[in-house]
Amino acid sequence: MINHDEPVPGEMLPILAGHTSAGRLERVLRAGHFAVTTELSPPDSANRHDVYERACVFDGFVDAMNATDGSGANCHMSSVGMCALLTRIGYAPIMQVSCRDKNRIAIQGDVLGGAAMGVTNVLCLTGDGVQAGDHPEAKPVFDLDCMSLLETIRGMRDKAEFLSGRKISTAPQLFLGAASNPFAPPYDFRPYRLAKKIAAGAQFVQTNYCFDVPRFTEFMARSRDLGLLEKVFILPGVGPMASAKTAIWIRDNVPGIHIPDAVIDRLAGAKNQKQESQNLCVELIQELSEIEGVSGIHVMAYRQEESVANIIQRSGVLQGRTPWYPGRDEQLLQESSGK
């Protein structure tokens, strides 16, 4: 999908009728394309080139990158900082906002700042507990929860006012996202919780790692019964694991990740576990993309970022589409004139 109104990097696309943001992700999803998003892990450095190097490995394969906000409660470059760098060269990242580290004053300020820089997508998260990360002695804030965070930002966008009711002169135009974990109990409450998030303002949803397809299918069926599928774009999460050992470690140590034994057995039994994990990832993407209500895929490949392009390519879900990246249109133009 090539936008005829593509602006120079750093400027915003015009907002189309019926859209709430100027972002490419919303355009791709609303146009009915299968969207691909990924996670950009922030560097532990103050060097902007570290961010650009990490971002460019996804060029041409993803529609948006999640700039994570202290994921796993570990300290890294801030999501606002990453977004500042990425928007400078035209990327429209998904700014993750976690309730763990900031109160409502700081969060609303960040949302305004982010939107002013060109952030068009915000993912509202509660955040992992501080015990999971490298600063377990930190003070957990949790002033808002992901639900009230969604409502707060929606209010900033739609009513042009802060939570306090004070007016905002130019409202942030955002596409609002939330996370969902169908793989954690209480399973029968999960679709209702999704309904609640939609009621609070979620327009797209990314899920945690999906290895348990039957469980996910059940979740989607219940969500359909509740009439949620027409109201939200759902992007299940997938990702390769480096080995069976890594998978076991992740299952035991990272909150909210459910990996069935069958998956671990399959990886453990393979000659090349890394390769097998990528094969599984491709199969999962293909399988998930067939499920009713799935609008895209969210690939999380921590420390295996270079494998994402290949996984997406092999899955075939882009159907020949080349998502935007800095310099894409010039390159496509060159290629077509060279032919």
Added chain:
Amino acid sequence: MYKVRRWVVRHSRSFETIYQLFEKLLVKLHPLLAKIGYQRMEKPVAKLEQLCKGLLFDCKMCGQCALSSTGMSCSMNCPKNLRNGPCGGVRQNGNCEVKPQMRCVWMDAWQGSQAMLSSDRIHIVQLPVSHNLQGTSAWLRKVRQVVQYQESKKR
């Protein structure tokens, strides 16, 4: 107390009824409360409330009680203070991500709410907590709200 609060959740339906009766009683006492002055009543009632609800629900005195929407499981016992449902970190055994020995407050809330008459109240999005109400009486606040509502309907 952990054991007591889990027992309460298992009897959420009974506690719902008790609470409804208690609310009616408090509303009846409104003229008396108003005469003495809500300001003056605030401290002793808050103390009493803390004692009762502390014992039964491990109440944290947030001052804006949502027990009737959370299956009689106090959501302020969630280490993330979630007011709108369980986070994605709930362990496969139903225990808390942060405190592995504790049952997820929202696992209990979901179970408790489904036994109650107002089982659909758990689906309503709760407002963010007002931290400036911490330590104040939710009972007195509720009575004033109910009375105000009744009076506005009369007009």
